[in-house]
Amino acid sequence: EPEVTQTPSHQVTQMGQEVILRCVPISNHLYFYWYRQILGQKVEFLVSFYNNEISEKSEIFDDQFSVERPDGSNFTLKIRSTKLEDSAMYFCASSDPGRTEAFFGQGTRLTVV
């Protein structure tokens, strides 16, 4: 069964460093998303991406964040100048434009120290 894959599964970084989280969406999907979940809190939307541009972004997704689809398969989330409060699980998701449901990757646990 096709699935969304994310790498790395766990990333530890020092405060102030830049990190890139990578995702390979399901191959025939065209809508891509990033969500995050701080430990013990709800899953929060960050950004959606379609046709090589951002469709929607939340208040969380400020200038510190950026997304890119560098090639035909990868979808990345870059976090510049990481802060302690960026520590969270980051989930990539994708969906097919003909269907309503989105499927999540297994997540990247980001720990900022």
Added chain:
Amino acid sequence: QKEVEQNSGPLSVPEGAIASLNCTYSDRGSQSFFWYRQYSGKSPELIMFIYSNGDKEDGRFTAQLNKASQYVSLLIRDSQPSDSATYLCAVKRGTGTASKLTFGTGTRLQVTL
């Protein structure tokens, strides 16, 4: 007012019983409604979705939607210990679009032997 509200639980049911999970939402523009299951430290896993008023059944799971009351529920029949997880309710404004999912905080279900 929270956008998507769920009782955090834990909801404890004996094995073989019916578990009933509830969710209310505030955005009347919501068109699609989802139930995800999340095991501790894992990503959300789609159980089912619904966008028409009434019931939708899939195996042991039944989703119920009442748009007038802004209420969604999930029934799990013949509950098993493996159903013990956090159940996330999520809503979306569109169908088949890049609209974001808005999640509740989840209800923790414990199925006891």
